[in-house]
Amino acid sequence: MVAQYYLCKTVPRNLEEIKSWYSSTNGRDKVSAFVGVGMDKVRDIFSYFVAAMSMFAMLGAVYQAFNNQKVSALTLGTFFLVGSLIVFLPQVEFIKTLGVEAKLRQTVTEAVATLATVRRLAEISARASYLTIAWGNRLGTPSAKDKQSVLDDIDAQLSELKVTPEERAVIVKPxxxxxxxxxxxxxxxxxxxxxxxxxxxxxxxxxxxxxxxxxxxxxxxxxxxxxxxxxxxxxxxxxxxxxxxxxxxxxxxxxxxxxxxxxxxxxxxxxxxxxxxxxxxxxxxxxxxxxxxxxxxxxxxxxxxxxxxxxxxxxxxx
Structure with missing residues (x-):
């Protein structure tokens, strides 16, 4: 906001002054600062939106799994994982307008930590699914065979994410x-x-x-x-x-x-x-x-x- 206010107060009003002002180093720096602030805001808004949609997708996946809608549950679960990757995987630190320079902000170590976070989120989602279906077992519907089929699909996702047998034992305990x-x-x-x-x-x-x-x-x-x-x-x-x-x-x-x-x-x-x-x-x-x-x-x-x-x-x- 400070950069935007400062820019509006100091930009010349006529065409000749604008050309002279922009050709100077000081003018180009001000434009770059304004564009940088705008891009940061857009990136933050997009990240918040994707994070919110990911949470709704996770809740929807648990609900659909409880109601034996396996295809919908798997689709929503996929959306949740993709959204998590978008939010947590390395982002672009800055983009130079009118250029093609881009620099990755995250290091290899941070990327490994991010993958661990995604795995943890998947583990939490799976635990919620097991808890929901376990307590739903007392209601009598759906059949034991259909419930286990849904949980087998979740197990396949856990295996792909390299969840250990010890971690899975904790998830399936209820x-x-x-x-x-x-x-x-x-x-x-x-x-x-x-x-x-x-x-x-x-x-x-x-x-x-x-x-x-x-x-x-x-x-x-x-x-x-x-x-x-x-x-x-x-x-x-x-x-x-x-x-x-x-x-x-x-x-x-x-x-x-x-x-x-x-x-x-x-x-x-x-x-x-x-x-x-x-x-x-x-x-x-x-x-x-x-x-x-x-x-x-x-x-x-x-x-x-x-x-x-x-x-x-x-x-x-x-």
């Missing part, structure tokens, strides 16, 4: 934790469906036989299962799974030996538990759903399928 929680809640729903089947079976026997033995069996079952329901209503599975394995938390959830599940029924649930633990361990190693685990979870995540699994365990324990 997602792996939610997968583990999902398998536990699947198990717990099946246990409760099994409890409903057993109670119905005992009641049917009472109605069919009207025998004292049937009534006593029903009352004994009720005396055992009522405190178990009270204890597990506020089980706090997510908190337990943060510090314990899936197998440990499942065993804490199941009734103890001699409780409302018979030995044969406990054996049937032990088989079911081993299957879920195996699938979860495979997911933990991969840092996300395996194809087998995604298909399994999507098949049994609906409550109607919970009932079918409970029936299978019921029949296997007879």
């Amino acid at each position: 997602w792996v934790g939610m997968i583990r929680a999902g398998f536990f809640f699947l198990f717990s729903r099946v246990v409760r469906e099994f409890a409903t089947l057993k109670a119905s079976d005992l009641t049917a026997k009472v109605l069919a036989t009207q025998s004292r033995e049937a009534r006593e069996a029903e009352m004994a079952h009720s005396a055992l299962i009522t405190p178990w329901f009270t204890e597990t209503n506020n089980f706090g599975a997510v908190e337990r799974l943060e510090t314990r394995s899936l197998s440990t938390v499942i065993n804490e959830y199941l009734p103890v030996k001699g409780g409302w599940l018979s030995d044969r029924e406990l054996a049937a649930f032990a088989t079911f538990e081993r299957e879920l633990v195996r699938l979860n361990d495979d997911c933990a190693k991969r840092g996300g759903y395996t194809a087998e685990a995604a298909d399994y979870y999507d098949r049994y995540k609906e409550r109607q399928n919970d009932k079918e699994m409970a029936k299978q365990l019921w029949e296997a324990s007879r």
Whole structure:
């Protein structure tokens, strides 16, 4: 602003004075100063605009990834990376008007630091995507297979940016934790469906036989299962799974030996538990759903399928 004001106050008014003034060294310096200030302002405005658009692109990519719009998410993610490169990569220090001289402001060391910054931005964006989809896992949509497909695309970008396995492990930790929680809640729903089947079976026997033995069996079952329901209503599975394995938390959830599940029924649930633990361990190693685990979870995540699994365990324990 100072250069512009000074120039306006000192520039001559007629053509002859302008020619004489510009031909002097002092005049050329003033014009150069004015042009330099203008170019700096234009460059700063453009940088701010690109930075703002990059942030909107990042937010849009996370939102589209959550809504399973993979193509849109990848496109917006690309815009974010390109914008970041424009803002942070070496810029031109100055441009001489009416000439072709240009000088790079950034050194090789600064360029390496800039690439590290871009990688860090990509890491933060990926972590946000994993967090969003991980918590969205509790809403039931989209399917586990579709969610993992989106995250696989993000993993490919992380690999291209040379993100280390240790850094990726930190990024995917909430997602792996939610997968583990999902398998536990699947198990717990099946246990409760099994409890409903057993109670119905005992009641049917009472109605069919009207025998004292049937009534006593029903009352004994009720005396055992009522405190178990009270204890597990506020089980706090997510908190337990943060510090314990899936197998440990499942065993804490199941009734103890001699409780409302018979030995044969406990054996049937032990088989079911081993299957879920195996699938979860495979997911933990991969840092996300395996194809087998995604298909399994999507098949049994609906409550109607919970009932079918409970029936299978019921029949296997007879």
